[in-house]
Amino acid sequence: MASNNINIKNRRATFDYEIIESFTAGIVLTGTEIKSIRQGKAGLTDTYCMVENNELWMKGMYIAEYSYGSYNNHATHRDRKLLLNRKEINKIGKACQQPGYSIIPLRIFINERGLAKVVIAIARGKKQYDKRQSIKEREDKRAMDRMFKR
Numbered sequence: 001m002a003s004n005n006i007n008i009k010n011r012r013a014t015f016d017y018e019i020i021e022s023f024t025a026g027i028v029l030t031g032t033e034i035k036s037i038r039q040g041k042a043g044l045t046d047t048y049c050m051v052e053n054n055e056l057w058m059k060g061m062y063i064a065e066y067s068y069g070s071y072n073n074h075a076t077h078r079d080r081k082l083l084l085n086r087k088e089i090n091k092i093g094k095a096c097q098q099p100g101y102s103i104i105p106l107r108i109f110i111n112e113r114g115l116a117k118v119v120i121a122i123a124r125g126k127k128q129y130d131k132r133q134s135i136k137e138r139e140d141k142r143a144m145d146r147m148f149k150r
Helices: 031-038 086-097 128-149
Strands: 007-009 017-027 048-052 055-059 080-083 101-110 116-125
Touching (some): 017 086
């Protein structure tokens, strides 16, 4: 198998959202999509998930066209189905119906079997003062680390 060092993160997720619970899901992909992900050419900015007809869909995910693909290349921003158990989908659907809650992808990785997986989370949006508190905590942690390294 190819090297499993693919780890594409949604960096804004932890800054903009408070993570409540996370799940690991499979992604239904075409051949050229998985090849582009293995090359690391994907992005999670402005990506979200939603439950439609008891199925979980990821919308707005960018996967670059495969450079060696022909007319069979995929659309870069198409909706992609996520694979989870029925209980997990029902749990996510109920949580998403509450006001202020969203389903966001946190990262994409290739597992040991060579399959693409996505970590999604039930999250609640942060207010501006929550973001300031996160920045302050991060700066305090850096300052403490600097003091202990000396």
